[in-house]
Amino acid sequence: MKWPFNGRAGNGQHKNGNGSDADGARPDFLCVGAQKGGTSWLFHQLTLHPDFWMPPVKEVHYFDSMSKVKRNNPPRCKDERDQWFLARLVELSALPYIDLDSYSELFAAKKTLLSGDITPAYSMLNDELIETIVGYFPNLKVIFLARDPVDRAWSQLSMGVRLGNIPAFDSTNPAEVLRNLLSPGVFFRSYPSKIVKRWRRYVRPDLFRIYFFDDLKEDPAGMRRSILSFLGADPDKPSGSLKADYNGQGGKEKLPLTDKVRARVAHFFEHELKACAVELGGHAKSWPARYGFSLLLYFWDLLDDSIDLFFWCDWIC
């Protein structure tokens, strides 16, 4: 049995691509975001876990920008496997077209271990690309780390200003903050309900998981366990000497968030916060209440819309 819209996608598009070759040269999973949702934490945990061989760069950035990205840190280059991966990646990014066979080959070095591509920018991929990827790798697991859009955006703005990607701005001025939320790089990463909906259209439910940043804060060991189990690794094995609550970001400076600005940002995301509660469930169900929004009204609105639709259909007929 096949999940709808999935089996179909693979048909005509890639004659050779079934992605399930016996040699296992392919990613086992993608983590498609969110930026500032804990993806670096995940990379650190998996890199040191004995059941994984993770690529020497955390973010391969293949499907969003053909790996043509400026990297801040030099990639890991510890052994032949790393060298091999990096050399193939250079070749791959020189091609003008998406080459899924060669992308798979990047992961040949993992042999019998698990591996994957953690690129938060994949949260911005559109339906066309998602369908192409999933059609080629029908068994690919996909993970999304979701974070309250208000917190996430603030964390991204803080990082952007810290790294100089975003010019410093008056973070106590709500209008200035809103303008920055509308810079494309922030805006397009700020709608988890839409990201999740897009991936769910193509990935089978048993291969897709949402995890919550809320859990990472409250119970990182529990979250580590469930992600490892989902990916098919042994959750009892430690990640070297790295503790589950290791946070590489700890102590990095954040922009001060005033109550007024927080309320304004929450207002900006009100609709999205409610949409997350419905589309993502889990911890997201408590997000709207943090900012004093009632879900009851959201459902009432949805109902009201349906009644409109009903009348509209009626009126058409």
Next chain:
Amino acid sequence: MHWTWPFKSRNGNHRNGHNGNGHNGNGHHAAGNNGNGRHANGHNGNVDDLNGVTGDARPDFLCVGAQKAGTSWLYRQLEPHPDFWMPPVKELHYLDNLNRTKRNDAPRSNDERDACFVESIKDLSSRRHIDFDRYGRLFCHKGPLLSGDISPAYSTLSDEVIERVVDHFPDLKVVFLARDPVERAWSQLSMGVRLGMIDKFDVTDPEEVVRNLLIPGVLTRSHPSKIVARWKRYVCPESFRVYFFDDLEENPADLRRSILRFLGGDPDKPSGRLKPHYNNDAGREKLRLTAKVRDRVAQFFEHELKACAAELGGRAKSWPARYGFSLLMYFWDLLDDSIDLFFWCDWIC
């Protein structure tokens, strides 16, 4: 009871709030404007003030593609039409890349309106954030006429931005010109090679051709069923229209009439001396398409051709048969999937 299309009205609520606030206390924000003081862009006040000066400063419509499906034809028909004032550049590219596009041709520069428009859009694209108010005010020069933005790259816009645009301009009409994906892709590849944007390749080698279909700029423009589904999610049905390149080939006068009528222009007025069947691209060289390659490209798009028949209807219903594909099997597959789904749900419960 308000007569709105679902998922639309909701978003409008909070967006409007943000517009209002977004224009308070942004003194330095508008300071970069000059040379067009008599127009809206010189102001840094709020929207209400501006309405007095500019009237209806917003686009009346977008044409969101497809590339190689007649968007230049449409621009040329509307530009000299007396009911329209079209921007001096055909493709504003604002919503896809804040107008940071290298242009091959110099923008039209007939009068002061054109000069002002070019000045304003330059200012707009120097900003780092999407500013829907200012984008709307680009169109202040149209006066009582109709105007719009014909940017085929908008076919690649995501749900996130489509929702915002439609919220901000709730009366916006959206037009999509659809073309058989096999022909469209071939036309795009031909143009790409002609303009040097795509490296020359062996056009008789099916696998080389398929590789070129996987160039991101080609792949993400090649699935009309997905493009239309995205826009339909946010634009109410009476504001959205799909037209077919097939009709442009067979009966351009009629296609012109129906588009003009939909946009609110008078279809009986001529577009200056331009005939409806005027085709600027006629005679441009195309890559040679062998039967073998055509079959391979059709196979690549088999699923999409069938999806178009279902999602777009109209002329698209005859597209699969051109390549010998039966729609019957497609519906059978869909049914099969639903049965799977049914069993799957059953198994979950």
